Amino acid sequence: MKRRDFLRGLAMAPAVPSALSLGLLAERAQAAGLNYDAVDFTAPTVLPQVINIFLYGGASELSGNMTNIEDINYHSMNPYTAAFGSGILQARSLDDDSNPANGGNAQLTPYGFWAGAGGLYMEDLIRSNDMSVYRTIHKLKNQTRSHREAIFINQKGALNVDNSAGLGTRLALMLHTHRNAMGSCQLADGRTVGQFDDGLHGLPLPFVSFEGQTTAFARDPGLSTPIPLREMSLNDNFDNPYTRGGGLTGDATANSQIDDLVTQMQSDEAYARRFQSGVQGFAARSTMAGLVGDLSSARDATLPAVEPDDPDGDADDRLSYPNTRFARQVRAAVTLAIENPSSLYISVGTPGLGGWDDHNNAIDRYRNRMMQLFHALRVAMKHIRLSDQGSAAGQTPGGMVRRTDNIIINVWGDFGRLVNLNNSMGWDHANNQNLFTLGGEGVRPGGADTLGKVVGKTHRVGRTGVNNQYTEPTDDSYQTEPMSIASSIYHYFGAQNPERITADPDYNPQGDVKLDESVEGIDPPFS
Numbered sequence: 001m002k003r004r005d006f007l008r009g010l011a012m013a014p015a016v017p018s019a020l021s022l023g024l025l026a027e028r029a030q031a032a033g034l035n036y037d038a039v040d041f042t043a044p045t046v047l048p049q050v051i052n053i054f055l056y057g058g059a060s061e062l063s064g065n066m067t068n069i070e071d072i073n074y075h076s077m078n079p080y081t082a083a084f085g086s087g088i089l090q091a092r093s094l095d096d097d098s099n100p101a102n103g104g105n106a107q108l109t110p111y112g113f114w115a116g117a118g119g120l121y122m123e124d125l126i127r128s129n130d131m132s133v134y135r136t137i138h139k140l141k142n143q144t145r146s147h148r149e150a151i152f153i154n155q156k157g158a159l160n161v162d163n164s165a166g167l168g169t170r171l172a173l174m175l176h177t178h179r180n181a182m183g184s185c186q187l188a189d190g191r192t193v194g195q196f197d198d199g200l201h202g203l204p205l206p207f208v209s210f211e212g213q214t215t216a217f218a219r220d221p222g223l224s225t226p227i228p229l230r231e232m233s234l235n236d237n238f239d240n241p242y243t244r245g246g247g248l249t250g251d252a253t254a255n256s257q258i259d260d261l262v263t264q265m266q267s268d269e270a271y272a273r274r275f276q277s278g279v280q281g282f283a284a285r286s287t288m289a290g291l292v293g294d295l296s297s298a299r300d301a302t303l304p305a306v307e308p309d310d311p312d313g314d315a316d317d318r319l320s321y322p323n324t325r326f327a328r329q330v331r332a333a334v335t336l337a338i339e340n341p342s343s344l345y346i347s348v349g350t351p352g353l354g355g356w357d358d359h360n361n362a363i364d365r366y367r368n369r370m371m372q373l374f375h376a377l378r379v380a381m382k383h384i385r386l387s388d389q390g391s392a393a394g395q396t397p398g399g400m401v402r403r404t405d406n407i408i409i410n411v412w413g414d415f416g417r418l419v420n421l422n423n424s425m426g427w428d429h430a431n432n433q434n435l436f437t438l439g440g441e442g443v444r445p446g447g448a449d450t451l452g453k454v455v456g457k458t459h460r461v462g463r464t465g466v467n468n469q470y471t472e473p474t475d476d477s478y479q480t481e482p483m484s485i486a487s488s489i490y491h492y493f494g495a496q497n498p499e500r501i502t503a504d505p506d507y508n509p510q511g512d513v514k515l516d517e518s519v520e521g522i523d524p525p526f527s
Contacts, residue, residue, distance in 0.1 A: 157486025
């Protein structure tokens, strides 16, 4: 096995256009290296924990925005009523819909969500004040519909896609630069950063990827992330790069051989100095093994109790996640956030749901994926809330009392999709998309008032019977670029001018401001 496999979560290295000279590349890399000292930083009282779930391939916005469906149906090459039935245009009451399996063919929920594509779960999350939906994340500064560029724009929070660090890497470097100001920052269990040996650098598992190599942790071309703040890759079994032989304990012979190798490396001063990163990575194995063992116990523990009529309860009235691969990964990510308050940024994909590039045969696949996605998210928010101090559970599955109102879950993807239903029964790429953001009322500016709403109004654009039909924000609607999502994350962690971190001199000199979470939501259009 190569030495790089032993190091903490290497980030994806983006391809470099061959037309650029090495000199120009060097200049751009130097320009892209941000001056984090220029960030106006105010240490947060309580450190947030952000779980970012990325929908690779770009999900259609329609599950979260059917408000234009009559106009869309009329102008589409293939009518939605023919593909999905007349219920696609009909509003429904939520009186009997605490369980999405209940009731009728009508598909328009009060907020204009698509009932059969996770919309009833969305309504529950809105009405329980667990989620807000931003319908006008509108990519205008770079209108590419290329997957690669769109993924990089979203996962790096930058328009300079070839020479920028990932969102998670930039967050790590910002915190590292201002680490001396963070001693009094509290974790969700009441401990402060200053109580850890080495302060910020002593926090266990601060940056974690549940999707392996990811653009969210792409390296900065001009700066090196300190090893303690580099990402660790885990899977839903909490296996990590230091596990050998599979499972939580690994193969005893393989682990013994690695221990011997570590001893040899550490005893050779020249070797240890030359390969310092590798030595430190190997030495972290025992620490990681101990922590992972604790997490796996929490993961397998009984979940909190729920009311007898709760649709997400099992036969013993305990909260129960759906039996899907994606739900298992969401449960692992939420368990990590709850049990390890120093896990600050957690990157998640959507394994088991397939890709979201629904150009064809999307009718059932898309609806089923959205149902699985939002069912898991509804359970995840109950898991988070019921693990909060003072809740019915009173403590986490691992026995720790803590607050959980600092945990934020963001869900978005490459871009949105056209609203014309094409001749292959799918949708092609477009530039307006939804952001679903959940939880975190204790660390969001504005608190709980920022949740439980739907923001943004859209209208359909395009000639009748052509493929290039899409939605865009109305003239009176709030809208923002996808880089604003990154800016909001930086702001939660203390950046008062987060647009500086999304800026670069060539493509986006001013950067992008954070989401305006004070914007009022729309009234339910179909209530």
